[in-house]
Amino acid sequence: MKKKQLGRTGLIVSEIGLGGIPITRVEVPEGVDIIRHCFELGVNFFDTARFYGDSELKIGAALEPVRDKVVVATKTIARDAAGVNEQLEDSLRDLKTDHIDLYQAHNIATKEDLDRVMGPGGAYEAFRLAKEQGRISHIGVTSHNPDIALQACKTGLFETLQFPFNFVEHDPADKLFKVAQEMGMGIIGMKPLGGGQLERADLCFGFLQGHGQVVPIAGIQSKEEIEEIVSLYRSPRPLSREDWKEIEKIRQELGDSFCHRCGYCMPCEQGVIIPRILLFRSQMKRFPRAMVVSLAEAPMKTREGCIACGECEDKCPYGLKIPELIKEYRELFLDFLKQDRSSGGTD
Ligand code: SF4
Ligand code: SF4
Helix, strand or coil: CCEEECHHHCCEEECCEEECCHHHHCCHHHHHHHHHHHHHCCCCEEECCCCCCCHHHHHHHHHHHHHHHCEEEEEECCCEHHHHHHHHHHHHHHCCCCCEEEEEECCCCCHHHHHHHHCCCEHHHHHHHHHHCCCEEEEEEECCCHHHHHHHHHCCCCCEEEEECCCCCCHHHCCHHHHHHHCCCEEEEECCCHHHCCCCHHHHHHHHHCCCCEEEEEECCCHHHHHHHHHHHHCCCCCCHHHHHHHHHHHHHHHCCCCCCCCCCCCCCCCCCHHHHHCHHHHHHHCCHHHHHHHHHHHHHHHHHCCCCCHHHHHCCCCCCHHHHHHHHHHHHHHHHHCCCCCCCCC
């Protein structure tokens, strides 16, 4: 597996990394075995989050013997310094390490989030101190909102940006990634398989190989999945005219139902948490069943307040028919609750 430098962090990472969500769907011994297999195949970059169930535990157990040969990244949703200190201790313990190579402010969704993280007593104060103490080596940020991500990049205080990037969500390449690159930031592409909604790995990674500035992190839950992805990197082939036609077809098919989680439709005056309802199909494929239910239950309940006013539709830059979609997703959720087992998938 080829390696590249992750921006001004100077970290040298494999050209694809492991994203730590789907691994939560398998038992601990199997998860540990899959993560070790990734390492044996040449993957040295492993990204997870405090929030991803037992993902940190599995990654820690799998990589402890090779800790000095891998780059470990995790994230915190804490917005204040006290919260970061608590979560960082827990992450260090579960990851079985004395330092985290890349520690990221997770899912900065709004200006208020960014202001809280950067303000007095905010998360960034704890990041800075932890870096001085050697408990973390580099500081990054993740977001789904291009405007907020841009503002975070322009602070000059983050060394990496993690943002969704795949052949459906390709807008960031035009502006956001250019700015991040100009700032010397490493760029990490989350959701290379569209959060489980894109099935053709050859098309997904063929597209990403045309964007060498981005290090995608692939969420996988089996050895076969990582073997397929690694083989696409060992023997890369340019996308053909037919491949591009297929990509265009998939873009069209998903176009009016694919939520980019940017949050521009919010707030809803009736309290409907729209993006979290629209995340359901993706969560269903990536998280363990109990976690899917706990993540979706409260947002789905808010759907009952929808009066179909259409204000959210006017604000969505992707033209999603939101009232119809949230109704459909609520029905899907009720069906899911009736099923015995959830379906499989990758990130
Ligand atoms: S259509 Fe429903 S979800 Fe959208 S803004 Fe109106 S009440 Fe909220
Ligand atoms: S529904 Fe539209 S505006 Fe709302 S998060 Fe999804 S893509 Fe963004």
